[in-house]
Amino acid sequence: MEALAFFVGAIGALGGAIAVIALRNPFYSVLALVVHLVSLAALFLLLNAEFLAAAQIVVYAGAVMVLYVFVSAYVGGSEEPIWEPIPGQRFLAPLLAGALFVEISIAVLGTALTTLEGDGPDVRLGFGSPASIGELLLERYLIAFEAASLLLLVAAVGAVVLAARKRREAPHGA
Amino acid sequence: MALEWYLVLSGLLFAVGAAGLLIRRNPLVILLCLELMLNAGNLALLAFARSHGNEEGHVFALIVMVVAACEVVVGLGLIVAMYRRRLPLNVDEMRGLKG
Amino acid sequence: MTVDTSSAETFGWLILAFPLAGAIAIALGFRFWGKAAGWIGTGAIALAFASAIGAFFAIQDLPSESRQVTSSLYDYASAVGLDIKLGILVDPLAVIMALVVTGVSMLIHLYSVAYMDSDRGYVRFFALLNFFVFSMLVLVMAGNLVLLIIGWAFVGYASYALISFWYRRNTATAAGMKAFVINVIGDIGLMLAAFLLFGELGTFDYLALFEEAPGHFDVNDGALVAALLLLLVGAFAKSAQVPLHTWLADAMEGPTPVSALIHAATMVTAGVYLIARTHPLFELAPTAADVAAFIGLLTLIMAATIALVVTDLKRIIAYSTMSQIGYMVVAVSIGAYTAGIFHLMTHAFFKALLFMAAGSIIAAMANRQNIDLMSGFRKAMPFTSALLIIGALALAGFPGTSGFFSKDEILVYAADRGGMYWIFAIGGYAAAFLTAFYSFRIGFRVVWGEPCEEARELERGHMAHGEPENPVTGEKEDTDVGFPGPEHHIAERAWPMRAAMGILGFLALFAGLLQIPGVTAAVEHFLEPTFEGSALFEHHPSTGSAYLGMLVGGILALAGIALAFQVYVRRRGVTAGLVERYRGLHGFLFNRWYFDELLDALVYRPTIAAGRVASNVLERVFVQGIVNGTTGIVRGVGVLVRGAQSGFVRAYALLVVGGFAVLALYFLVVSS
Numbered sequence: 001m002e003a004l005a006f007f008v009g010a011i012g013a014l015g016g017a018i019a020v021i022a023l024r025n026p027f028y029s030v031l032a033l034v035v036h037l038v039s040l041a042a043l044f045l046l047l048n049a050e051f052l053a054a055a056q057i058v059v060y061a062g063a064v065m066v067l068y069v070f071v072s073a074y075v076g077g078s079e080e081p082i083w084e085p086i087p088g089q090r091f092l093a094p095l096l097a098g099a100l101f102v103e104i105s106i107a108v109l110g111t112a113l114t115t116l117e118g119d120g121p122d123v124r125l126g127f128g129s130p131a132s133i134g135e136l137l138l139e140r141y142l143i144a145f146e147a148a149s150l151l152l153l154v155a156a157v158g159a160v161v162l163a164a165r166k167r168r169e170a171p172h173g174a
Numbered sequence: 175m176a177l178e179w180y181l182v183l184s185g186l187l188f189a190v191g192a193a194g195l196l197i198r199r200n201p202l203v204i205l206l207c208l209e210l211m212l213n214a215g216n217l218a219l220l221a222f223a224r225s226h227g228n229e230e231g232h233v234f235a236l237i238v239m240v241v242a243a244c245e246v247v248v249g250l251g252l253i254v255a256m257y258r259r260r261l262p263l264n265v266d267e268m269r270g271l272k273g
Numbered sequence: 274m275t276v277d278t279s280s281a282e283t284f285g286w287l288i289l290a291f292p293l294a295g296a297i298a299i300a301l302g303f304r305f306w307g308k309a310a311g312w313i314g315t316g317a318i319a320l321a322f323a324s325a326i327g328a329f330f331a332i333q334d335l336p337s338e339s340r341q342v343t344s345s346l347y348d349y350a351s352a353v354g355l356d357i358k359l360g361i362l363v364d365p366l367a368v369i370m371a372l373v374v375t376g377v378s379m380l381i382h383l384y385s386v387a388y389m390d391s392d393r394g395y396v397r398f399f400a401l402l403n404f405f406v407f408s409m410l411v412l413v414m415a416g417n418l419v420l421l422i423i424g425w426a427f428v429g430y431a432s433y434a435l436i437s438f439w440y441r442r443n444t445a446t447a448a449g450m451k452a453f454v455i456n457v458i459g460d461i462g463l464m465l466a467a468f469l470l471f472g473e474l475g476t477f478d479y480l481a482l483f484e485e486a487p488g489h490f491d492v493n494d495g496a497l498v499a500a501l502l503l504l505l506v507g508a509f510a511k512s513a514q515v516p517l518h519t520w521l522a523d524a525m526e527g528p529t530p531v532s533a534l535i536h537a538a539t540m541v542t543a544g545v546y547l548i549a550r551t552h553p554l555f556e557l558a559p560t561a562a563d564v565a566a567f568i569g570l571l572t573l574i575m576a577a578t579i580a581l582v583v584t585d586l587k588r589i590i591a592y593s594t595m596s597q598i599g600y601m602v603v604a605v606s607i608g609a610y611t612a613g614i615f616h617l618m619t620h621a622f623f624k625a626l627l628f629m630a631a632g633s634i635i636a637a638m639a640n641r642q643n644i645d646l647m648s649g650f651r652k653a654m655p656f657t658s659a660l661l662i663i664g665a666l667a668l669a670g671f672p673g674t675s676g677f678f679s680k681d682e683i684l685v686y687a688a689d690r691g692g693m694y695w696i697f698a699i700g701g702y703a704a705a706f707l708t709a710f711y712s713f714r715i716g717f718r719v720v721w722g723e724p725c726e727e728a729r730e731l732e733r734g735h736m737a738h739g740e741p742e743n744p745v746t747g748e749k750e751d752t753d754v755g756f757p758g759p760e761h762h763i764a765e766r767a768w769p770m771r772a773a774m775g776i777l778g779f780l781a782l783f784a785g786l787l788q789i790p791g792v793t794a795a796v797e798h799f800l801e802p803t804f805e806g807s808a809l810f811e812h813h814p815s816t817g818s819a820y821l822g823m824l825v826g827g828i829l830a831l832a833g834i835a836l837a838f839q840v841y842v843r844r845r846g847v848t849a850g851l852v853e854r855y856r857g858l859h860g861f862l863f864n865r866w867y868f869d870e871l872l873d874a875l876v877y878r879p880t881i882a883a884g885r886v887a888s889n890v891l892e893r894v895f896v897q898g899i900v901n902g903t904t905g906i907v908r909g910v911g912v913l914v915r916g917a918q919s920g921f922v923r924a925y926a927l928l929v930v931g932g933f934a935v936l937a938l939y940f941l942v943v944s945s
Binding site for chain 2 (some may be wrong): 005010012014017018020021026030037043044049051055057064068071072077078080081085094096097098100101104108123124127128133137140141144148152153154158160162163165
């Protein structure tokens with residue numbers, strides 16, 4: 001049962017990912033990413049990460065992707081030209097990505113990490129719940145928490161500055 | 175489900191994101207590929223958290239999400255700025271670093 | 274029994290301290306001294322002269338064995354095998370040199386107070402002059418070769434600075450550089466000699482060297498002869514002997530007091546002093562001494578012949594200096610030390626006097642120096658004329674003058690030594706005849722005959738004034754700093770000049786009384802402590818042969834004067850005819866035996882050619898090639914590397930991902 005759920009989620013995630021990189025229209029890519037994110041949320045649930053799954057849906061698929069949708073609608077999208085100016089890029093990119101995948105797989109599968117075998121230990125009740133995560137955030141990782149908030153503030157201000165319209169100079173003596 | 179599956183899936187998603195990053199030219203799509211890679215990382219973090227029975231992985235993944243959100247905000251701001259200045263939305267046209 | 278040498282030591286250091294203090298005081302306050310600088314300078318040297326007299330008496334107070342007093346102020350280097358002190362040697366030779374240097378310098382300072390009065394560089398002049406006296410005294414009082422070399426180098430600098438005193442005159446600066454370059458060649462020889470001696474004997478100190486040498490070297494040892502020949506290079510560069518003599522004539526570009534002091538009385542005698550000081554070494558290597566003597570002979574004859582024909586007044590006197598120094602070099606090389614030093618002393622007196630008189634005359638001629646333009650000054654400038662004649666008499670060796678006694682003593686000694694040394698006696702007497710002739714060439718030309726334009730004007734009461742111009746090339750000048758001042762000062766109108774010339778005139782006439790053969794031997798007795806142990810010093814020609822030699826000398830001097838009288842007074846105009854008849858010989862002599870041209874061809878041109886080769890081939894091909902090649906390689910590599918900076922973001926991303934993949938591969942491989 002669990003395996004089925006995993007494979008559904010995995011296929012959704014993988015499909016979404018491939019669709020993101022393969023579709024020509026950037027708007028469709030955005031939508032494909034939404035599908036990907038929702039599938040990942042399902043996988044998170046399988047890993048007993050309930051709070052993260054919820055956060056994924058609400059924050060990521062909800063807020064961040066809406067941002068993307070808005071911007072992509074504003075900016076629009078054009079067809080990318082066929083010709084590749086950088087020699088070798090078209091060939092090397094999939095090659096290197098594939099090499100990366102192979103190496104990671106070897107690292108993961110060939111490893112002596114015992115915990116990776118099997119399903120993992122039984123987790124206690126309340127693992128991954130908001131309460132336990134909140135405890136960690138506000139006790140051990142308070143600084144990270146505060147820093148992240150600061151980062152959010154800075155990013156917001158930065159984005160406003162970046163995208164602001166140039167203010168037209170008021171004529172003197174007007 | 176054995177954890178290796180999650181990790182291999184995470185690696186696969188990361189590789190797909192990397193390939194997309196290198197191939198696509200529209201800055202918006204490149205940002206999307208970045209999201210893919212970040213999420214792959216999140217998946218791996220949560221897999222390990224599950225295997226250790228430790229929620230610190232969750233906290234880490236949460237912070238990653240925050241950072242990703244900020245980065246998206248700034249990135250999209252850049253794209254809007256590019257659009258406003260009538261620059262072509264093609265990273266190959268941004269060649270100021272040439273030299 | 275220990276002797277108290279402290280007063281001799283004190284006076285020794287004071288001799289050095291006063292001129293140095295004078296130079297520093299004048300230099301530091303140069304903006305506000307004004308005319309006082311001259312008196313400060315003169316006063317400083319006067320105090321130095323007083324200290325020299327004090328040292329003289331202090332030395333005389335000591336018992337005769339202890340009259341070589343060393344005193345050291347400071348250790349330069351005190352390491353194993355190396356012991357160099359800032360030390361002076363106060364002994365009779367040093368004291369007599371100090372007396373001559375300070376005494377004559379004092380008089381020349383006095384003279385310059387008036388002579389340089391209107392020059393805009395007045396203060397600088399006195400600072401440099403004081404510094405020169407200090408350097409000369411360092412050279413003379415030094416107790417080891419290192420301090421000698423220091424004094425030697427300082428004197429060379431002072432000479433250069435004073436020759437180029439009128440620095441806006443191109444001929445003066447060129448002459449200064451020429452003098453300095455030749456000086457440096459001498460310095461190199463001297464330093465190599467010092468190193469060689471140190472290498473062999475392990476010390477720089479004079480007294481130690483003289484003690485060690487006889488035990489260490491055999492007679493005419495190769496290393497010793499080589500060292501002494503190098504020493505002679507130094508001595509001859511300073512004393513303007515062949516072949517390093519070409520600078521002295523050009524050095525006349527400096528102001529007349531400079532010519533009087535440096536190039537007549539003091540600096541050029543440094544070489545003679547050096548040979549006399551190192552006489553134990555020369556006696557151990559007679560080959561070197563003979564080389565020195567022959568060069569002295571060659572110079573004295575050559576210079577005398579040139580002085581017969583050149584027309585610039587100061588240059589005639591310069592060549593006469595060169596010739597007389599040749600006599601001194603011969604003297605100290607063949608062992609006539611007393612005679613050599615005595616002649617050094619008397620020569621300082623009458624040569625300085627001659628230069629001073631010449632300065633007065635040149636001033637009257639509005640700074641023109643061509644002797645052909647001068648005549649008949651006896652009524653217009655009686656004092657100058659009289660003293661000029663006195664100086665000429667002493668130079669010629671007129672019987673009874675100081676020059677007579679000193680010069681003839683040298684020639685008598687040479688004849689007495691016999692054998693090969695007869696050539697010195699014969700050459701010396703021949704040149705004495707020529708000397709008498711050209712001395713009175715100057716004397717009769719300038720003083721006798723019809724007064725020239727300038728003389729007539731002066732008789733009427735005003736000095737001739739011309740446009741300021743370079744006396745050699747005729748270029749126009751002005752009278753601001755760097756060129757001679759607007760006023761010209763003659764002795765008749767400036768009491769300091771008269772005082773100085775008068776004292777020197779007295780000395781030129783009567784200093785001979787110090788060393789009359791068989792009657793007085795003041796100089797010889799005084800110098801004994803320095804030269805004892807030298808067989809050559811102890812050897813004396815008999816009184817009879819001395820008087821015979823003096824007779825011959827006196828006859829030759831009178832003959833020379835008589836011939837000059839014939840040519841220049843009785844039958845004026847005969848020289849023009851002679852010049853026509855012997856045009857080739859005249860040209861040869863007038864062009865100074867073509868020595869400058871010889872040096873040009875032998876030394877200058879090959880060096881320039883070598884420099885050109887170095888510049889075009891070595892520098893351009895090799896050095897530049899290596900440097901440019903290196904930069905070219907670096908640039909090429911840079912261009913290659915720059916290819917990676919394409920500006921494409923995706924290419925950079927590719928490199929990042931690729932790098933990560935490679936790294937991961939590496940770790941996988943390593944960990945397996």
